[in-house]
Every structure is written in structure tokens, then in C-alpha cells.
Amino acid sequence: MRDLSSNSHLTKLIARFESGSAVVGIVGLGYVGLPLSLRYAEAGFKVLGIDIDGAKVERLNGGASYIAHIDPASVAAANAAGFEATTDFARAAEADALIICVPTPLNAYREPDLSFVLNTADALLPHLRAGQVVSLESTTYPGTTAEELAPRLAARGFTVGEDIFLVFSPEREDPGNAHFGTRTIPKVCGGDTPACLEAGIALYRPAIDQVVPVSSTRAAELTKLLENIQRAVNIGLVNEMKIIADKMDIDIHEVIRAAATKPFGFTAYYPGPGLGGHCIPIDPFYLTWKARQFGLHTRFIELAGEINSDMPHWVIGKLAGALNERSRSVKGARVLVLGIAYKKDVEDMRESPSVELMEILRERGALVEYSDPHVPVFPVMREHRFALASVALSAESIAAFDVVLLATSHSAFDYALIQQHAQLIVDTRGVYLDPLSNVVKA
Numbered sequence: 479m480r481d482l483s484s485n486s487h488l489t490k491l492i493a494r495f496e497s498g499s500a501v502v503g504i505v506g507l508g509y510v511g512l513p514l515s516l517r518y519a520e521a522g523f524k525v526l527g528i529d530i531d532g533a534k535v536e537r538l539n540g541g542a543s544y545i546a547h548i549d550p551a552s553v554a555a556a557n558a559a560g561f562e563a564t565t566d567f568a569r570a571a572e573a574d575a576l577i578i579c580v581p582t583p584l585n586a587y588r589e590p591d592l593s594f595v596l597n598t599a600d601a602l603l604p605h606l607r608a609g610q611v612v613s614l615e616s617t618t619y620p621g622t623t624a625e626e627l628a629p630r631l632a633a634r635g636f637t638v639g640e641d642i643f644l645v646f647s648p649e650r651e652d653p654g655n656a657h658f659g660t661r662t663i664p665k666v667c668g669g670d671t672p673a674c675l676e677a678g679i680a681l682y683r684p685a686i687d688q689v690v691p692v693s694s695t696r697a698a699e700l701t702k703l704l705e706n707i708q709r710a711v712n713i714g715l716v717n718e719m720k721i722i723a724d725k726m727d728i729d730i731h732e733v734i735r736a737a738a739t740k741p742f743g744f745t746a747y748y749p750g751p752g753l754g755g756h757c758i759p760i761d762p763f764y765l766t767w768k769a770r771q772f773g774l775h776t777r778f779i780e781l782a783g784e785i786n787s788d789m790p791h792w793v794i795g796k797l798a799g800a801l802n803e804r805s806r807s808v809k810g811a812r813v814l815v816l817g818i819a820y821k822k823d824v825e826d827m828r829e830s831p832s833v834e835l836m837e838i839l840r841e842r843g844a845l846v847e848y849s850d851p852h853v854p855v856f857p858v859m860r861e862h863r864f865a866l867a868s869v870a871l872s873a874e875s876i877a878a879f880d881v882v883l884l885a886t887s888h889s890a891f892d893y894a895l896i897q898q899h900a901q902l903i904v905d906t907r908g909v910y911l912d913p914l915s916n917v918v919k920a
Contacts, residue, residue: 487609487641488673492680494574498522502681503573505598507534507563509756509826510615510649511579512545514685517660519556521685526573527563535563546825546852547654570605575613575681578602579649581756582616588763590619592626599627603634608641611677613667615649617702617761619768622646623695628670639671645678646695648702654824664688668698706761707779712747713758714782717789720749724796729919731908751885751906751920752789752831754820759786759829790834794842796920797881797904804902806880809843814869814879816896817886818850825852832885833862839883847879851890873899884909 494500500523504515507529518525529535537544539562541554553561570576580594595616606612612631614623623646628638636642647667652658665686669675675691682689692698716734723730730749738746753759762783766776798808820830827833832848839846848856849869856864869875871892876882876899884896887907897903897910903917910917 485640485673488643488677491574491609491611491643491677495680495684498684500524500574500681501526501572503528503570503576504579505529505570505576505602506579506581506594506616507531507538508579508581509545509653510651511577512538512543512548513651513660514577514579514615514649515561516548516552516556518685519559519561520661522559523684524560525556525562526569527561528565528567528570529563530565532565535565538563545653547823567601568605570602571607573610575611576602576606577613577615577647577681579615582618582760582764584760584763589767590764592618592622595622596626599630603630606631606634606636606642608636611643611645611674611681613645613647613678613681615647617648617706617757617764618699619703619764620696620699621768622699624670639669639673643674643677644670644695645674645681646698647678647682648698650702650705653826654821661685662687664690666690666692666698666701668692668695670695700765703761703765706757707765709747710753710758710762710786711778711782712745713749713753714785716747717749718785721792724919729908731911731919748908749906750789750831751793752834753786754828754830754832755826756828790831790838793835793883793904793906793920794838796918797839797883798842800902800904800918801881808839811844811880812878813839813844813846814876814882815839815846815848816850816882816884816891817888818848818856819852819886819888822887823852823889827853827857827859830886833859833864835883835885836864837862849891850886851888871895876900 502518502523503526504511505528507527515525515527541557543550543553578598580598583591585591628644631638631642638644645667647665650663665682667678667689669678679689720730734746737744762779766779769776801811815832815836818830818832819825819827836846847869849871854868856866876896881902882900884905884907887909893909904920905917906920
């Protein structure tokens with residue numbers, strides 16, 4: 479094994495992290511970057527947050543939080559510890575580490591869109607200096623770090639692994655999860671070279687309880703995809719089982735509860751109206767796209783994607799059938815969608831299946847409104863336009879709708895009140911366990 483102790487840039491960098499004197503730069507202050515910034519500030523490091531959104535930067539510097547599950551007191555404490563946000567990319571030179579936490583969405587053709595990553599890298603490049611470690615945390619296909627970032631650093635005159643260090647360490651944030659946070663979720667890290675890996679371990683070890691080194695950036699990139707594809711495939715399976723159970727007049731949620739009593743060999747996954755969030759609906763397509771470059775067709779992954787993508791249409795079919803049984807049509811029906819965030823008890827709407835349900839209903843002529851205590855006003859979104867505010871739930875407001883579509887099961891909803899006054903409920907989350915005359919499972 480090569481002796482890395484002769485690399486002066488590496489030894490100095492490691493020493494700065496071990497002493498707590500390093501400056502940590504976080505680029506992208508969203509659902510991943512902000513919790514990471516707060517964790518490093520809590521660990522005693524000076525943190526420089528960089529984001530293109532001036533309003534976001536102003537709020538953070540004022541001690542405010544723009545993410546519901548992050549307490550403003552945590553931001554204020556970080557500010558007091560030296561956390562500072564800026565829109566000035568030139569200040570990247572001040573940091574010993576630059577951790578890139580920007581979105582990696584899909585384009586209109588369901589292909590990887592690396593524009594946020596590459597534009598961020600290009601904005602940082604003029605300000606990089608020897609002795610820094612650059613870590614990409616954005617989920618992407620195997621080879622991105624080595625094929626896209628490493629050549630950019632080389633073109634800038636750096637020798638990766640000698641005077642600058644490059645790693646990939648996938649984010650594993652789960653917004654709203656009270657059991658696991660940034661510190662306690664193990665951190666996978668792969669380096670472009672052995673020296674890069676040592677720099678990455680030095681970067682994350684002071685802030686994360688467990689760092690899991692892997693042999694390369696490609697292995698780290700594929701690790702994240704495997705985690706999320708495994709979940710997407712299992713959700714696809716249970717969604718298909720839901721359709722089968724429905725045809726057989728069996729409650730799939732009862733079946734899952736019974737199967738989950740097996741103490742080995744079974745992990746409970748739950749069906750829903752579709753996939754949402756920043757990872758599960760997107761990450762499988764990153765791998766299927768890359769696999770095609772190797773002449774491979776990812777049939778299993780793509781089949782799960784088809785099943786999950788079709789779920790909103792299946793749900794609307796169930797809703798339409800339930801209305802038809804009551805001599806009503808979807809066209810002209812007043813529909814209240816309960817919960818438009820992608821998951822329970824958060825305000826995050828990225829890839830939310832609830833919005834897809836609203837789009838389908840609107841296209842079919844329904845009069846659509848929503849209620850979500852975490853989303854008081856429907857936000858501006860790139861692909862969706864609804865000039866709506868959340869409906870306050872009361873006996874009168876609930877009864878005024880022809881059907882209530884339960885899409886996201888927030889804890890704040892009064893489900894007894896809803897069931898008592900709703901004309902019809904279409905339950906996609908298995909909230910109502912007992913057979914009820916006005917509840918249809920979907």
C-alpha cells in the first residue's frame with residue numbers, strides 16, 4: 479500500500495479536521511445541505527453555506543428556518559457558532575472542504591439532468607485552491623464523479639489525489655424522520671484515489687458517528703442507487719399486490735400487518751397512490767440510463783417503475799367507480815385531496831403523487847381543492863399550477879365535497895371528523911381499518 483504520509487496537502491488537511499480548525503463549505507442549502515451545515519456547526523466547525531437563492535440566504539443569516547422540520551433555534555445556534563450563508567461563490571476559497579448538495583432531477587425524457595451539479599462545479603472551479611477536498615453528495619449514476627468532476631479539476635491544473643481531493647458520499651437524509659438524523663445515519667464515502675478517500679474520511683468523521691469507506695466513487699454512487707432502487711422495487715411489488723388483493727376483495731393492509739408478524743425474512747412495505755420524494759421516483763432511472771451504455775436492459779427496475787407510475791391512474795379509476803356507484807361522475811364533482819406533501823408530516827412536495835392525482839382529476843373535469851396543514855398555499859412549481867390555498871377542515875367544509883381523496887396521511891388530520899361528515903372517502907393509505915359505508919380503499 480502506498481504511503482500517504484508524504485503528501486503534505488493531505489496531512490495538513492487531515493490535521494485541520496482533527497483539530498476542528500477546518501472551514502466546511504456546503505454548496506446548496508436545501509433538505510440535504512442545511513441539516514449537514516447545522517450538524518457541522520454543532521460539531522464545532524466554522525461553516526460557510528453557499529446558495530444561489532438570496533432570499534434563502536437572508537433568512538438563514540437572520541436565524542430563520544424555511545424547512546418545517548428544522549427548528550429555527552437550531553439555525554440561530556449555528557449562527558452563534560459561526561455558520562454563515564452567502565451567494566458569493568468566490569468565498570469557496572475560504573473553505574477546506576466543499577460539499578456539493580444540489581438537485582439531480584430527470585429531464586422531460588426521464589434521463590439524468592446533471593445541470594445543477596455541473597453548473598455548480600463550474601461556478602466553484604475558478605475559486606478552488608490546493609489543499610481542499612471536494613465531496614459530491616447529489617445522487618447520480620456510477621461514474622459521474624470520475625467522468626465529470628475529475629476532468630474539470632484536472633483542466634484547472636490540479637492533480638486529483640495530490641493537491642486536491644475528490645470524493646463521493648451519497649446523502650441519506652429522510653426529512654421528518656425522528657429516529658435517524660444527519661449524525662446517526664452512517665456515511666458511505668468513496669474516493670477518486672486512496673488519498674482522496676483518506677481526505678473524505680477525515681472530512682466526515684468529526685461530524686458523523688460512523689463513516690463507511692468503499693473502494694471507489696463508482697461504488698459509492700451505486701450504493702445509493704441500490705438503496706433506493708431496492709425500496710422502489712419493493713413498493714412496486716406491494717402496489718401490484720394491492721391491485722390483486724382489491725380484485726379478490728381482500729384488504730392488503732390487513733395482509734401486510736399479518737405478514738409483518740413474521741420475525742424473519744419479511745420487511746413490510748406499504749402501498750400508496752404513487753411514489754414521491756427526491757429519490758425513489760428518480761434514482762432508478764439514473765441506473766437504467768447508465769446501464770444502456772453497457773448494453774443492458776434493466777427489466778426488473780423498469781417494471782417496478784411502470785407499476786408505481788400507473789398507481790395515480792388506478793386510484794382515480796377507483797374514485798371514478800365509487801362516484802359512479804353513487805350516480806355521480808368525476809366531471810363536475812367536488813374533490814378534496816387530503817395531503818399534498820409527498821410523505822406524512824412534512825411539507826416537502828417534490829414528486830408528490832398527490833399533485834399527479836390533482837392533475838388527472840382536473841383533466842377529467844373535477845373541481846379540485848386540497849387540505850394540508852403543512853402546505854398552507856399551493857407553491858409555485860415548474861410543472862404544476864394550482865391557484866389554491868389549503869381548506870380548513872370542519873364538519874361543514876368536509877360535507878360540501880362529493881369525495882375526499884386521502885392521499886397523504888398526516889397526523890394532524892382528524893380522521894374521525896372526516897369519516898363522520900364526508901359523503902365519500904377514497905383511502906389510499908389504509909387509515910380506516912374497519913369496513914365503513916362511506917370509505918373505499920384504493
